[in-house]
Structures are given as C-alpha cells and as structure tokens.
Amino acid sequence: MSSSATTALAPTPAIGAPKKILVLGATSGIAESTCRIWAAQGASLFLVARNPDKLAAVAADFRTRGASFVDTAVADLDATETHPSLLAHAINSLGGMDVAYLTHGILGDQSAAEQDFNTAAQILHTNFMAPVSLLTWLANYCVQRRAGVLAVISSVAGDRGRKSNYLYGSSKAGLTAFLAGLRNRVDREGVTVLTIKPGPVKTAMTAALPGSASFADVDAVAQTIVQAIDKKTPGDLYVPIKWAPIMFVIRHIPDRIFKKLNL
Numbered sequence: 001m002s003s004s005a006t007t008a009l010a011p012t013p014a015i016g017a018p019k020k021i022l023v024l025g026a027t028s029g030i031a032e033s034t035c036r037i038w039a040a041q042g043a044s045l046f047l048v049a050r051n052p053d054k055l056a057a058v059a060a061d062f063r064t065r066g067a068s069f070v071d072t073a074v075a076d077l078d079a080t081e082t083h084p085s086l087l088a089h090a091i092n093s094l095g096g097m098d099v100a101y102l103t104h105g106i107l108g109d110q111s112a113a114e115q116d117f118n119t120a121a122q123i124l125h126t127n128f129m130a131p132v133s134l135l136t137w138l139a140n141y142c143v144q145r146r147a148g149v150l151a152v153i154s155s156v157a158g159d160r161g162r163k164s165n166y167l168y169g170s171s172k173a174g175l176t177a178f179l180a181g182l183r184n185r186v187d188r189e190g191v192t193v194l195t196i197k198p199g200p201v202k203t204a205m206t207a208a209l210p211g212s213a214s215f216a217d218v219d220a221v222a223q224t225i226v227q228a229i230d231k232k233t234p235g236d237l238y239v240p241i242k243w244a245p246i247m248f249v250i251r252h253i254p255d256r257i258f259k260k261l262n263l
Ligand SMILES: NC(=O)c1ccc[n+]([C@@H]2O[C@H](COP(=O)([O-])OP(=O)(O)OC[C@H]3O[C@@H](n4cnc5c(N)ncnc54)[C@H](OP(=O)(O)O)[C@@H]3O)[C@@H](O)[C@H]2O)c1
Pocket: 025, 026, 027, 028, 029, 030, 031, 049, 050, 051, 054, 075, 076, 077, 078, 103, 104, 105, 106, 107, 126, 153, 154, 155, 156, 197, 198, 199, 200, 201, 202, 203, 204, 205, 206
C-alpha cells in the first residue's frame, strides 16, 4: 500500500456521528444480521460481496430498516490485487471509516482438501490470505488516523486443529495469530483489533452439518458482536460466551488423549 493512497481519503467523523461501517462479506448470515442492527441505529454502511443479486437485496433491506447511507461494491475478495482500490473507493464513498467488519469465509471440503492441495490452498487463501491483504491496508489507514475498529470473524475452530476440519481450523488459527500480532502493533496507535470467535452458528455455512438445529441463533450472536464493537474492547470475543471455557478445556487436553478423540 502506498501512503499517498490513504492520505487523500476523507477524515474519520466526529464522535457522536452515526457510525461509518465497511462490511466485507456483507451477504454472510452473520454480517446480514449484524447490519440489520446497525441499519436500525442509522449507521452508514458500505457493503462488499461477490453475489450482485444477494448484495442488492441486503442493501435494499438495510435502507428500509433505517440506515442513513448504503453503498455497495461487487467484488470477489480472493482477488487481493484489487483490495487497495476497492478499500480506497469504499472509504471515500463512506466519507471516512469507524469500523471495518470482515466476515467473508468458506468452510471448504475437508475430505477433498485431505487429498488435493488446491482445495486446501483455496480454503487458506479465502480465510487467511485475503483477510491479511485487507487488514494490512486497513490497519495502515487506521494508524494514520489513530482511530478505528477492525472487527474480524475468526472461529473457535482455530483454537485447536481437529481431524474433522483442520484445514478450515488452520486457516482461522492463522487469522487469529495474525490479529493478535496486529493488535500488539496497533493498539498503542489508537486502533482496536477485535477477534470474533463464534462457536457453531445457524447460517447457510452450517445448514448441512449434523446437529445444526441446535447451533447458536445468528441474531443473538450479532447482538453480542455489535455490543463488543461499541465497547471497543480489544481482544478475543467468544460468542456465545460458553465457548470460552469449552475451548479452554479443549486446548488443554493432552495430545496423547486428544489424538484418539473423534472431534
Ligand atoms: N456459522 C458458523 O457456525 C461460524 C462459526 C465460526 C466462524 N464463522 C465465520 O463467520 C463468518 C461468516 O460466516 P457465516 O456463518 O455467516 O456463513 P455464510 O452465510 O456462508 O457467509 C459466508 C460469506 O462469505 C462470502 N464469501 C466467501 N468467499 C468469498 C469471496 N472470495 N469473496 C467475497 N465473499 C466471499 C460468501 O459469499 P457467497 O454468498 O457469494 O458465497 C458468504 O456471503 C465466516 O468467516 C465464517 O468462517 C462461522
């Protein structure tokens, strides 16, 4: 990223103004639910997604619900070379940015990825490389202004590799580690980095998984995310909160036992 690309951008607005929020992966179930809350609060939203029809539908819904401004861009976020111009355009359209919310991701096909590196690489690219590209640009933008919240959805799956989804899990583990390091770098510059770690949530991503009917309600998850972003508390957010102690236990199961479990 060139510094001249960011210096030309509009300033972040005064405290008390409606939030200016950039949403990357805006058609995701969790993003949609979160944006409905922000829309009702009168926020300004810039929405990025790759499916134009779904994007137009959610944008229309957020306008109806009270968003003070909604603009969109269709983009495949795997195309990292397009990120600098996409992000600069989005922030200019919003007239600044208070929050960047990164929600896109794929579960991928674990069985196929065990046999085929290209499938594995696709999961790592979408869930890790693309967010790293977006966050590198966004973090530098925020550091220049000494403000901003970078709220990123990782997963409890990144806390420990399991045989049922270790490609997805390792992509999220990489993302969580990247965010921890980024926070360590930019927190002192006035930039908040929030790592959101949902347990299983009822969305399109998990609809085909066994037991999905008992997964967390997406609206409750979204409510918790909105509150955490409002508080600007940096760190890891387990949502629902019960996943914090559960993952503490899972992380501490000795490997000689863990390797025999079917998780
Ligand atoms: N649901 C869960 O149980 C759960 C648990 C932990 C973490 N998460 C994480 O939460 C985030 C949101 O997931 P979700 O549950 O809301 O699932 P979802 O409804 O399936 O949303 C995933 C979104 O990512 C988008 N996407 C994927 N690849 C993309 C790309 N290359 N460019 C642009 N958009 C792309 C998809 O777009 P299309 O609609 O066009 O495919 C979709 O809108 C993901 O990062 C996921 O890993 C979910």
